[in-house]
């Protein structure tokens with residue numbers, strides 16, 4: 331009962347104090363507002379990045395190793411990689427036969443071409459030449475029609491499987507199956523449409539919805555002559571995620587053999603894994619969180635100091651009132667609680683303004699940069715953070731007020 | 744033990760109270776060996792020159808301050824042994840303070856000012872309303888219940904302060920120069936209210952340096968340099984012979 335009454339009295343006091351000093355309160359909360367905006371935006375951005383990342387790579391198997399001339403993420407100078415000999419189809423077949431029964435090897439090639447269906451054109455579409463084994467490499471399956479079959483590859487069939495965005499752009503609501511699309515100068519018959527996979531994480535990175543898959547043999551025939559030597563990428567699927575490490579080890583060994591590297595020479599090919607991307611992503615996330623944390627703590631610190639200052643003023647201004655309250659029976663804890671409440675209340679107001687502001691900014695980010703939304707958890711965190719700042723910043727002033735000697739307080743002018 | 748003719752309950756008992764302020768180089772003796780027994784329903788005026796220790800004595804009686812030496816029993820309980828929270832509770836339930844400068848909370852309504860002690864006493868809303876309205880009616884301000892202190896005259900403000908002091912039905916009302924900031928006519932009105940409270944059974948101790956005001960009381964204690972100079976009963980109706988009086992020699996208590 332006493333505590334409940336303290337609460338009501340504290341609330342009344344806080345409202346009175348804030349109402350009496352609107353401008354001052356508003357200025358003090360500025361730091362808190364900025365701090366809370368920083369908290370909310372950091373967490374929202376981190377969430378958005380993570381979601382986008384997950385979505386983009388949901389189709390990439392975590393048990394697949396990619397062997398390429400270049401690493402996906404270059405740690406070194408680009409030119410050091412460019413001089414490496416490319417991986418050709420012969421090497422691809424060699425690796426496949428060496429790993430026979432131990433892992434599935436699927437070669438693929440990529441080029442960008444304009445895709446055309448009647449009057450509809452989509453420019454610079456990623457064309458992938460690969461085999462039916464692609465189905466083992468990711469969770470993506472056709473939504474309608476079928477995927478490539480061995481005989482499509484063997485007989486260099488002019489057929490293609492399109493991504494969901496391609497279908498929309500070229501065909502709209504029409505049925506694309508068995509329609510002819512022109513990819514560059516060659517016509518292909520649509521035999522399937524892949525399920526929607528979600529957008530791309532990196533602006534220009536793999537986007538399964540915006541790509542067209544054709545048999546690798548047809549790819550070589552249609553586009554192989556143009557740049558001279560082909561540069562094949564190999565996807566190697568381990569039988570299980572546990573055997574990933576062993577398969578990677580085998581792949582490196584076989585590739586070194588196939589490419590006739592001497593023991594002293596470094597690998598002249600790159601092993602790429604989803605793990606590598608996850609590492610990079612985690613680094614990015616780390617930077618976002620670190621910067622966010624820095625901005626957040628600086629502004630909350632500044633805001634907290636401001637609130638502490640205001641609370642000292644508030645306690646001093648009400649010295650006589652504190653004396654009076656003590657004379658009529660307020661305990662130290664009641665006084666302490668009243669000022670802590672006021673401080674927390676000011677910070678909560680700042681926090682709420684901050685949340686509204688962040689919601690508006692998030693809407694802008696959502697419309698421009700990436701999908702982002704403020705989650706309930708983030709709101710709870712923001713509220714808890716602002717209350718905590720209020721309690722921490724208010725403690726010393728409140729404690730000082732609570733410890734005031736009632737007689738001296740009553741005599742204070 | 745002596746035969747005691749009529750025993751009235753002792754409300755409070757001070758025994759050889761000293762209060763010393765350590766001012767670094769020198770010590771200020773605000774009170775020296777003050778012993779007093781005060782019974783229920785006494786009406787006491789404390790007089791003395793400025794600096795004679797009147798306020799210090801009031802603060803000690805009101806448990807706002809603690810003596811440097813000596814014993815203080817309030818309603819039979821040793822105040823020195825009490826914890827900070829117990830002292831708060833005593834101030835809350837047993838003591839009603841009336842100050843020279845009113846000390847009302849400016850932002851709060853009359854009603855809220857008067858209910859404040861009951862809030863700290865944990866009294867539920869309904870009862871608070873009833874008691875506060877009762878107290879405000881007793882000081883004749885029932886038509887001003889929603890006003891703010893700055894909408895009232897000085898005399899009215901002091902009446903609010905009295906309502907706040909009596910709302911919890913305390914053992915003692917302590918009024919330190921309650922008419923000090925008021926003109927003599929308004930001061931007379933305030934004294935009228937205190938007289939009524941006394942008539943209704945309230946124990947009152949007031950500090951004043953006006954003889955005219957002191958005449959309202961039935962016992963006048965004069966302090967000089969922190970000592971009881973004289974302790975006189977103006978009329979004997981409230982006189983008490985406290986049980987404790989026979990246990991220690993009281994310098995001031997004469998009858």
Ligand SMILES: Nc1ncnc2c1ncn2[C@@H]1O[C@H](COP(=O)(O)OP(=O)(O)O)[C@@H](O)[C@H]1O
Nearest residue numbers: 764771772773792793794795796797798799800
């Ligand atoms: N907090 C204090 N510190 C030092 N001296 C004090 C303090 N309070 C009171 N005194 C001294 O104690 C004496 C009694 O003061 P007080 O009780 O206020 O007198 P009165 O109310 O009779 O005018 C005075 O000499 C005063 O200066």
Ligand SMILES: [Mg+2]
Nearest residue numbers: 794797798799
């Ligand atoms: Mg005084």
